[in-house]
Amino acid sequence: MKAGYYVGNFEYEVRDIPDRDPKSDEVKIRVAWCGLCGTDIHKFQGKNGASVVIPPIILGHECSGIVTAVGPKCKYFKVGDRVACDPSWGCGKCIWCQRGLPNFCLERHGVAKGFSEYVYPPEKNVYHIADSLDLESAAFTEPLSCAIHGLDLLNIKSGKTIAMYGMGAIGSLMLQLIRFTGAAKIIVIERDKAKRELALDLGATVAVTDQEIEEIAKEENIDYVVECIGLKATMEQAIQIAGKNAKVLLFGLGDPEEPISFNQFEAYTKELSIFTSYLNPLCSDRAVRLLESGLIDTKKIVSARLTLEEMGKELKTLEYAKKGKVLVSVSGEH
Ligand SMILES: [Zn+2]
Ligand SMILES: [Zn+2]
Structure with a gap:
């Protein structure tokens, strides 16, 4: 073979x-x-x-x-x-x-x-x-099961604002899962214009650049941030834009040689929770069911x-x- x-x-x-x-x-x-x-x-x-x-x-x-x-x-x-x-x-x-x-x-x-x-x-x-x-x-099935496990960790409450970075393959799946959490607003952060359009097509409320999100974060409290890129700059910004009492999921696979840094005092004043997610324990069955439902494009x-x-x-x-x-x-x- x-x-x-x-x-x-x-x-x-x-x-x-x-x-x-x-x-x-x-x-x-x-x-x-x-x-x-x-x-x-x-x-x-x-x-x-x-x-x-x-x-x-x-x-x-x-x-x-x-x-x-x-x-x-x-x-x-x-x-x-x-x-x-x-x-x-x-x-x-x-x-x-x-x-x-x-x-x-x-x-x-x-x-x-x-x-x-x-x-x-x-x-x-x-x-x-x-x-x-x-x-x-x-x-x-497998990438979707990994995204399911990651989102499970956040235990998302409905009626919240969720920001998500990156419309690559995994971000595109993650966005579709996020859509089912009852979010009041889903903000996708993505540099590429065609991918921002895809984000709107797949259910984002707005799709913005990494500059624009900084302004938005000054105006409103972002309750959850999901990073699906894995770059140092976007992971650090994901922690910065997170609002009070927010949860941040660093889902993108980062470079082991490039640890990120963040201001722990600022994180303390916001009472941030920071999550990572490793593989897909016992989530495959749910991924298959979701794919069969046709709800995931x-x-x-x-x-x-x-x-x-x-x-x-x-x-x-x-x-x-x-x-x-x-x-x-x-x-x-x-
Ligand atoms: Zn994989
Ligand atoms: Zn074992």
Whole structure:
């Protein structure tokens, strides 16, 4: 089978490797689509993603597909099932798994590597999808589940003002989730004009630049700020514009070499709460349900559908990743 590898040193390669039969409770999935995640780009650039990276590794983890075989202990899936996949799985036994926080599992296993023709997750990480949901949209299960976990942490009350930074792929999903929180006002901060228009299209009340938000923050109390970019400047500004008693979620993946700074005294006088969010513990089922409901528009977010081979150029230039979500068409089935 073909698989797209990050081989180190800013190089990507499609290699031919043997596929195999599923073991135990594994489900063998023929990957239809796999999203390119910001963490894949981080890995390709020699920074770590959610965990330490030692190349060569197969990239990708946001995949959907069709079951082609099941392991002998598999109970809930059969050949032909259409599925989405939660790419990383806890051991189920360690203290963090026992606490219901598999994102901190001491032996976090696997990660289904979606830039390949087949993946073999255990069935507890595989989710049935309704016939009405196309496999391309189902590939948004993992990024959407991460956004769901992040927003859960904020425990948003209705009737509030929420500001959100960044209309990249993850911001575009986050905005649509925010729309369902009963916010009185949703302000999107985004430099790119086309993306500001997309924000209005997807339910923002207003879409402004990072200069304009400073003026707005002087006039009104911003109750929640969600940062979906991960740049030092925007993360710092997100904390600055937050109002009294506000909650700030730093969702964008920041550069480990560039810690941010903020005035803790100012934060104290505002009684700020600052949150970060790590992975997607037990949120995949809700992501699938939301995608099936049709309430989340994925089509407007996709900027390109590329082959495994075309990803080499894309990882270097980020031509389409800058504009929205890049999907790898592995089998390309719907
Ligand atoms: Zn991801
Ligand atoms: Zn564990």
